[in-house]
Amino acid sequence: xxxxxxxxxxxxxxxxxxxxxxxxxxxxxxxxxxxxxxxxxxxxxxxxxxxxxxxxxxxxxxxxxxxxxxxxxxxxxxxxxxxxxxxxxxxxxxxxxxxxxxxxxxxxxxxxx
Amino acid sequence: xxxxxxxxxxxxxxxxxxxxxxxxxxxxxxxxxxxxxxxxxxxxxxxxxxxxxxxxxxxxxxxxxxxxxxxxxxxxxxxxxxxxxxxxxxxxxxxxxxxxxxxxxxxxxxxx
Numbered sequence: 001x002x003x004x005x006x007x008x009x010x011x012x013x014x015x016x017x018x019x020x021x022x023x024x025x026x027x028x029x030x031x032x033x034x035x036x037x038x039x040x041x042x043x044x045x046x047x048x049x050x051x052x053x054x055x056x057x058x059x060x061x062x063x064x065x066x067x068x069x070x071x072x073x074x075x076x077x078x079x080x081x082x083x084x085x086x087x088x089x090x091x092x093x094x095x096x097x098x099x100x101x102x103x104x105x106x107x108x109x110x111x112x113x
Numbered sequence: 114x115x116x117x118x119x120x121x122x123x124x125x126x127x128x129x130x131x132x133x134x135x136x137x138x139x140x141x142x143x144x145x146x147x148x149x150x151x152x153x154x155x156x157x158x159x160x161x162x163x164x165x166x167x168x169x170x171x172x173x174x175x176x177x178x179x180x181x182x183x184x185x186x187x188x189x190x191x192x193x194x195x196x197x198x199x200x201x202x203x204x205x206x207x208x209x210x211x212x213x214x215x216x217x218x219x220x221x222x223x224x225x
Binding site for chain 2: 032034036042043044045046049089093095096099100101102103104105106
């Protein structure tokens with residue numbers, strides 16, 4: 001059962017553009033939503049995270065928008081750069097006793113010059 | 114660099130064999146998680162340990178086992194290996210439940 005659905009599977013954006021990746025979840029018990037960035041041959045690196053009581057969180061060029069009623073959240077990368085080319089994973093977590101991460105399927109982002 | 118270390122970086126072995134993957138968490142982190150990343154299954158949670166005790170299990174095969182030692186490092190043991198076990202295996206650590214998880218560089222396992 002895919003508890004976190006992520007789209008698109010791949011994304012090509014021009015340098016300076018906005019990259020948008022969307023995720024939707026089913027389990028309303030999830031209470032923490034991190035995003036990870038993964039470069040080829042590397043482990044996932046924590047990028048930014050949000051809790052459902054906040055509708056938006058911004059860190060530098062990265063912004064998470066969260067819609068609790070729709071059970072959806074998205075990552076916006078402003079002024080996308082070639083160095084942002086990587087695979088992005090959204091994740092969801094139930095903090096507390098079962099704190100495993102449930103990951104989306106990933107989005108491969110390519111930022112072109 | 115997340116501060117989580119994993120060894121070995123690469124492992125090539127044959128079907129039916131047994132291997133051990135090692136993980137050292139970040140200094141101060143008590144919780145260790147193991148994840149498997151494959152092309153068809155994505156990133157899947159395997160098992161979690163907290164301060165030496167098993168806390169949660171995911172889709173971990175019976176052929177796989179893990180433990181966390183008193184010094185908090187963890188080992189993932191994979192036995193009777195099959196071709197389908199070829200994947201990247203990541204270890205992550207966090208201070209406590211619900212804390213941010215930081216991933217290691219992974220071990221790439223190839224079963225021939």
